[in-house]
Amino acid sequence: MRLPAPSRIAFRQLAALSLASLASFLGGWSWIEGPQSTFDTQGPVAKSQLDVFYTTVWVTGIIFVVVAGVLTYATLKFRARNESDAHAEPPAQSHGNPFIELGLIAASVFALVIIAVPTLRAIWYTYDVPEAEKANAYEVNATGLQWWFRFDYPSEGLDNSGHLVTGNELVIPANRPVRINLRTADVIHSFWVPKLAGKVDMLPNRGNHLWLQADQPGYFWGQCAEFCGEDHAVMRFRVIALEAKDFAEWVAQQKQPARTVATNLTAEPLRIQPASLTFKRNAPGWSQEFDLNPLENWKQKQFPEKDENPALIAHGRKLFQEKSCISCHTVRGHEGVGTTAPDLTHVGARTTIAGGLLENNEANLRRWIIDPNNVKPGNKMYVGVPLGASVMPGYMLRDAKTGHLTPNIKIDNSEGAALAAYLLSLK
Numbered sequence: 001m002r003l004p005a006p007s008r009i010a011f012r013q014l015a016a017l018s019l020a021s022l023a024s025f026l027g028g029w030s031w032i033e034g035p036q037s038t039f040d041t042q043g044p045v046a047k048s049q050l051d052v053f054y055t056t057v058w059v060t061g062i063i064f065v066v067v068a069g070v071l072t073y074a075t076l077k078f079r080a081r082n083e084s085d086a087h088a089e090p091p092a093q094s095h096g097n098p099f100i101e102l103g104l105i106a107a108s109v110f111a112l113v114i115i116a117v118p119t120l121r122a123i124w125y126t127y128d129v130p131e132a133e134k135a136n137a138y139e140v141n142a143t144g145l146q147w148w149f150r151f152d153y154p155s156e157g158l159d160n161s162g163h164l165v166t167g168n169e170l171v172i173p174a175n176r177p178v179r180i181n182l183r184t185a186d187v188i189h190s191f192w193v194p195k196l197a198g199k200v201d202m203l204p205n206r207g208n209h210l211w212l213q214a215d216q217p218g219y220f221w222g223q224c225a226e227f228c229g230e231d232h233a234v235m236r237f238r239v240i241a242l243e244a245k246d247f248a249e250w251v252a253q254q255k256q257p258a259r260t261v262a263t264n265l266t267a268e269p270l271r272i273q274p275a276s277l278t279f280k281r282n283a284p285g286w287s288q289e290f291d292l293n294p295l296e297n298w299k300q301k302q303f304p305e306k307d308e309n310p311a312l313i314a315h316g317r318k319l320f321q322e323k324s325c326i327s328c329h330t331v332r333g334h335e336g337v338g339t340t341a342p343d344l345t346h347v348g349a350r351t352t353i354a355g356g357l358l359e360n361n362e363a364n365l366r367r368w369i370i371d372p373n374n375v376k377p378g379n380k381m382y383v384g385v386p387l388g389a390s391v392m393p394g395y396m397l398r399d400a401k402t403g404h405l406t407p408n409i410k411i412d413n414s415e416g417a418a419l420a421a422y423l424l425s426l427k
């Protein structure tokens, strides 16, 4: 049957349009370079997974070209050219031809074997650190919580008790296998650093793990990859890989209790009226300046800010207790015992806050501390953290019976500035 003229034109236009959009999609290539691109692999685990992807694409691509070629040939060659063709008997059928049938079975098995062998090898390889490297592997624990990540370092014991804990930024040694034990404190999350390794789920009541390795020092984006509630899309983290020496220095610094800035509380910090900020929902939390050289910017963050105001910082520290921030957060060596929220002992030395959502600077800290719900709607700092059957109140107090929320913690602009100055001083 021939298509009537108008729909043939529409068909051609449609074909031209899809070709043009495919070409512009492929031509841009930018999708291949983004911070979460799996094509720009930076370590052996991600590389072996990409290799499996390419093998599969090549094998299925060849099958596609052969099948589509034969189909196109048959469609053109045997098409009905006129009215009598359209009513003609079909040509002789070759159903049951043993050569063709066995040949196709053999070809399919061959194609599957080509895909299966490297796939199985990659599954084995990516499952755990290779035996020969086990002794050299570094071990960390990652825990998913709605909606942030806790990282702890079991081999980095602290002087008095416990071991090093941090949040949302996982610092690892470069060029060394890192084994990550995956846990969750609530629902299922999934740990994914696209440039370093494929995603692996963090499951309730079941230990899981993965390993990865960064070939070079670098700054990598990570993301929760399993829907876990309303802020899932903004449950991010960063991985910073450092040379052995830098890594050792970082660990030594992190083990220290919180930094204290010499203070006198008699100065009048609240005379400083910080410029007020207006917060637009979904306003970008990230700057291009930062993105140009994130690793260098991370390194800068390890040093005290240039314009520190000791009186303001001291005031912030006082507010940190008075406003009950300490019930959820810990600043080791200062105040706080909370473990239901990110450890803030060295928060000033991190490049992100709020689960990797905002770049860590004065304005963003203030924005977060004054109105966390505006930044990350429904987050647990705002609605409170569930603790067994009860809830640790946050900026809102939840009525146990009705679930109704009433305001609890209120931070005004100058209090926000003091708290931000304090937290930024925690290097």
Ligand code: HEC
Binding pocket: 146, 147, 148, 167, 168, 231, 320, 323, 324, 325, 326, 327, 328, 329, 340, 341, 342, 347, 350, 352, 353, 354, 355, 356, 365, 368, 369, 376, 379, 380, 381, 384, 385, 392, 393, 394, 395, 409, 411, 419, 423
């Ligand atoms: C009810 C417990 C709770 C209270 C009280 C609380 N927070 Fe939080 N805080 C959290 C949780 C949970 C997060 C992680 C939120 C997220 O990213 O989804 C958080 C995140 C933060 C972060 C970002 C840390 C990071 O690494 O991402 C800062 C800074 C912070 N809180 C400061 C404060 C300050 C200042 C106060 C007091 C005014 C306070 N918090 C009170 C629970 C609390």
Ligand SMILES: [Cu+2]
Binding pocket: 144, 147, 188, 189, 190, 224, 225, 226, 227, 228, 232, 235
């Ligand atoms: Cu999650």
